[in-house]
Amino acid sequence: MENVRIAGVPEHFNLPWHMAMEEGAFAEKGIALHWTDVPEGSGRMAEMLRRGETDLAVILTDGFLKAAADGLQAVILQEYVASPLLWGIHVAAGSPYHAPSELKGKVAAISRPGSGSQLMAYVHAREMEWKPEDVRFEVVHTLDGAIKALSEGQAAYFLWERFTTQPVVDQGVFRRIGQCPTPWPCFILVARSEYAARHKALLDNLREILNTYTREFRNIPSIDRTLANRYGQRLEDVKSWLGLTRWSQQQISLQSLEKTIITLSELKLLSNTINAKDLLV
Numbered sequence: 001m002e003n004v005r006i007a008g009v010p011e012h013f014n015l016p017w018h019m020a021m022e023e024g025a026f027a028e029k030g031i032a033l034h035w036t037d038v039p040e041g042s043g044r045m046a047e048m049l050r051r052g053e054t055d056l057a058v059i060l061t062d063g064f065l066k067a068a069a070d071g072l073q074a075v076i077l078q079e080y081v082a083s084p085l086l087w088g089i090h091v092a093a094g095s096p097y098h099a100p101s102e103l104k105g106k107v108a109a110i111s112r113p114g115s116g117s118q119l120m121a122y123v124h125a126r127e128m129e130w131k132p133e134d135v136r137f138e139v140v141h142t143l144d145g146a147i148k149a150l151s152e153g154q155a156a157y158f159l160w161e162r163f164t165t166q167p168v169v170d171q172g173v174f175r176r177i178g179q180c181p182t183p184w185p186c187f188i189l190v191a192r193s194e195y196a197a198r199h200k201a202l203l204d205n206l207r208e209i210l211n212t213y214t215r216e217f218r219n220i221p222s223i224d225r226t227l228a229n230r231y232g233q234r235l236e237d238v239k240s241w242l243g244l245t246r247w248s249q250q251q252i253s254l255q256s257l258e259k260t261i262i263t264l265s266e267l268k269l270l271s272n273t274i275n276a277k278d279l280l281v
Contacts, residue, residue, distance in 0.1 A: 001032040007045045008058035010037040012231045016213040039142045043115035055195045060116040069270035073193040079252035085186035088162030089178035092150040100178040106156035107136045109146040120159045124180045163241045184260040214247035
C-alpha cells in the first residue's frame, strides 16, 4: 500500500472523497489515503504543503495562487469543483449593519492571512468600489473563532461559504446581509511539486477513482438526505447547493487560470509574478 496524505476543509464539497475512502475504493488500488480536516482553510493548507505536512490538498483556487506567488512549490493536478464558490457576507445577529455598503472601513474576520476569506474580502471591496485601506482584518482561524469575534465585537463581518454557515444563520447567531461569488472555479486538487514528479502513476490512479465518484455523485440515491444529515444542513438548502455545484473531472483550463491570476494581480494580492503554465501538470 502507498501512503498518501491529503488535506481539505471539513465541508460538504469533499463528501465524494470520504465516500470513496469509506467504501475502500482507494485501498483496492493500493492507496492508503490519510485525510486531514483543516477547518482553518486554504491558508493553513498552503502552509502544510510548504512544510511537507501533507502531499495533496483540495484547496481554493485563489488561495493556492496566492501561496504560489509567495513561493509555494506545488502544482495543480486537476480542477475539483468548476462552479464558483458562493461566499456569504455575515454579521452578528444583533449587529447594526444591514447592507454590505455599511461595512466600509469595518473589520473583517478572516481565518488567516492569504486565506480565501481574506482574498474574497478584497474582491468584495473592489465590487463595492472601496479602496484597499477600507478593509481591515482580524485573524480568527476558524468558523467558531468568527462566531466569537463577531459576537464580541472584535470584527464586524465575515465572508464564508454560505451553505456551510447556514446552520449558524438558522440558529440566529449570524445574519447574512449579502453574497459574493468567486469569479473563478472554486476548488482545485494540488500536490507538492516534488511529490507529483515522483508519483505520477499513483496520482493518475487516485484521480481516476475520485473522478468516478464525482461524476456519479448527483445520481446516488438520497444523496441530498445523506448530505443534510452528515453536515447538519436543511434538506432544501442541500438541494439548492447541489443544483449550483459542478464537480470537474478535467484539468483547470489555462485561460481560466490566467484570468484568475490577472484578477488577483489587479487587486495587488500576488507578491510576485507567476506563470499559469508552470502550475499545471
